[in-house]
């Protein structure tokens with residue numbers, strides 16, 4: 002029955018994207034639309050003393066200026082789970098008071114008939130401030146570091162087993178180094194944008210978000226309106242990478258202004274505003290201590306991270322989150338602490354935690370391998386963890402050793418001279434490096450609705466979204482197989498908050514969460530059709546047993562005799578039905594605290610009720626999972642060329658071998674991993690948000706100063722998958738792949754640069770000036 | 774790594790629509806007298822300080838005859854409107870994307886007289902008489918342009934937001950005829966950023982069209 006899953010089909014929404022017909026948040030044609038242009042603070046800390054809007058108000062086309070003095074009051078957001086709505090800055094709802102807590106914070110919104118008019122007027126607004134001394138400069142505040150609560154998804158920020166300090170003292174070989182990473186910006190190509198339109202008490206919002214359900218829940222809480230009056234759309238999203246996972250002020254300001262001025266309002270951030278007021282990755286300092294015996298076995302691992310957050314919310318980049326699990330060691334200690342700075346609030350960015358964490362840890366591993374005079378791959382294999390030694394559970398499946406070997410083969414590891422600085426190609430130094438990649442396989446509760454129509458096509462509705470990861474496509478494949486239909490006959494609809502609740506696009510969880518729900522809903526609909534046929538005298542399947550019947554090629558038929566059966570549409574037609582529907586909710590979560598039960602009487606409760614008799618849901622939910630942990634693994638390899646005179650670095654080849662369970666679509670999966678790799682290259686070599694050391698404002702706030710990889714930077718990239726299904730995660734066997742591609746990548750490049758030059762740069766990005 | 778969409782070794786190929794930022798500003802030196810560009814030149818809108826020092830100059834309305842995807846129409850536009858905003862906000866042609874509005878990302882790339890330009894760096898008023906082709910104008914009815922087909926086949930995108938710009942830029946690149954090697958394609962496509970990182974597939978798509 003698995004006919005389409007795994008095939009590298011073209012993206013089902015691809016035609017819309019290559020013709021410019023896919024509609025992103027800012028692009029809806031709304032009658033009578035007005036344009037809102039935000040005014041941002043130019044100081045980093047203090048109070049707004051006065052806002053002079055007189056001149057602006059008089060400008061042609063200006064409808065009004067929304068400030069803290071005239072805007073609506075908002076209700077406090079409660080939740081912290083992005084799937085149910087997480088406002089990124091819980092203590093700074095926009096325009097609610099005169100406090101300024103970072104540079105580039107919203108202090109007003111000018112609304113006018115056109116963008117040009119609003120921008121002009123915004124430039125004429127006069128603001129006076131009472132300035133206070135801001136907390137600037139990460140390193141200046143380490144003395145104030147404190148222990149935060151839990152990280153994303155309840156991740157523990159302090160972990161310990163054995164006695165890492167004692168073991169370090171007696172270890173034969175030790176390393177103890179400090180690694181630093183700068184602030185990074187997601188720089189999704191589509192700037193955050195929101196259109197809001199009120200129709201009486203009903204609100205419609207078009208938002209660039211990774212969670213339509215989250216935005217719906219949040220708007221309802223913050224604006225104080227019932228959920229059913231809040232409709233959110235996100236059919237196409239121009240990249241997110243985490244920046245659109247939490248909700249930012251633009252999503253609130255648009256409906257606020259729309260209400261205040263009684264006009265539909267669009268707020269589309271300028272690129273500069275995205276840098277300051279729409280999320281970023283935090284800065285980190287990580288101290289890694291490793292202790293090993295002369296046999297190359299780790300005896301102690303210490304990972305101590307300081308990161309920063311704003312004064313308006315607490316976001317912890319859990320850099321050490323993978324450290325207790327990734328290698329075998331009797332003694333481990335992981336700590337995280339936080340300092341607060343007057344900066345915009347950080348948020349998840351592609352592999353929050355693991356991205357920067359694997360950089361530090363995997364460079365440290367390279368340093369230790371060098372001290373031990375061991376090959377870096379052999380060193381890792383010697384310390385391979387056969388189970389999660391912290392949680393004392395088995396991995397659901399793990400083929401990491403195979404990843405190392407295939408990666409070594411692809412990159413030409415045999416050509417690597419373990420002595421750094423020895424290999425030349427022309428006048429360029431050649432280096433090879435590798436690192437382990439890892440990211441948890443998350444799964445959360447999800448629902449979907451499936452409908453089979455009498456014209457022979459089927460439809461899936463699910464309140465998740467496709468942020469570019471291929472969700473539309475792979476979910477079409479999942480549904481097509483369950484219906485036994487070709488993919489052309491299946492239409493998957495996403496990005497609409499009125500659909501059954503699907504997962505948010507974050508934590509690489511959509512495929513693993515939504516896939517089983519869609520599959521179960523489709524199988525539920527098919528089961529109904531089969532039951533109708535069995536009860537129908539006129540059907541060739543009359544009185545047969547359901548378990549003897551299967552679907553395929555638009556038919557249902559006996560498993561052992563395909564000739565005994567009939568077309569799906571015939572069953573419906575004969576019984577006078579125009580469609581058969583089923584809804585399903587798979588209440589499975591790899592993070593225990595996220596399993597949810599809907600309140601009585603809610604639409605979701607109905608889905609839960611129906612799911613009790615859905616065989617696919619029941620089988621899925623009964624799978625014994627509590628003895629397993631779910632992680633993807635991979636091996637990253639890089640070959641670099643370094644100019645010894647100029648310090649310029651050219652990545653020549655990347656090999657990335659990934660163990661991510663079932664590959665649902667080789668084309669989209671490869672593209673996802675390549676995207677992660679390229680993010681990792683940017684992180685390693687060029688990306689850095691710089692702050693003015695005195696005022697604390699962002700200096701690099703455009704795409705000419707915040708550099709991301711361009712086409713000319715891209716090396717040959719070889720992505721390979723192990724392709725063995727995960728037997729426990731879901732009946733589909735696929736784990737998410739959005740994030741693992743970035744993990745380990747920066748370390749593999751940094752280790753290759755060391756191998757090329759003998760220079761160990763422990764401060765990202767590794768720019769030429771740090772090499773000469 | 775910046776704006777290179779405009780990089781064209783063939784100087785003779787230059788249309789009257791400059792696309793470099795330097796070119797843009799120098800044109801303003803000549804033509805700017807009649808254009809009201811205060812927010813752009815004085816300071817980025819949204820960075821507010823005391824505003825009295827800026828004269829509250831009224832906007833001018835210019836009448837422009839624009840030929841877009843073969844259709845000519847006369848528009849009365851605020852003289853500050855860029856070609857990009859005219860397409861997206863006035864004409865409902867939202868296929869052309871805005872990623873940075875500063876000539877740094879290439880998302881807004883369209884073809885002007887066959888040559889690729891950043892429409893965010895081009896005032897609509899400067900386009901009188903030019904043949905503008907946007908992503909919406911590449912296909913012939915249901916028949917996709919070969920470059921669109923190739924992007925589909927090679928998965929030259931993920932989120933799709935940079936894609937119209939990439940495709941227009943790629944069509945311009947093939948027409949320029951300079952890119953012979955992978956390295957040259959990559960270099961000449963480096964004004965079009967794809968944060969999703971579909972670069973390798975974009976190169977594969979372009980090669981397929983070149984070799985067809």
Ligand code: FES
Pocket residue numbers: 870871872873874875876877878879880881882891892893894
């Ligand atoms: S180059 Fe024009 S929008 Fe970025």
Ligand code: FES
Pocket residue numbers: 190239240469929930931932933934935936966967968969970971
């Ligand atoms: S496809 Fe998303 S930026 Fe290129």
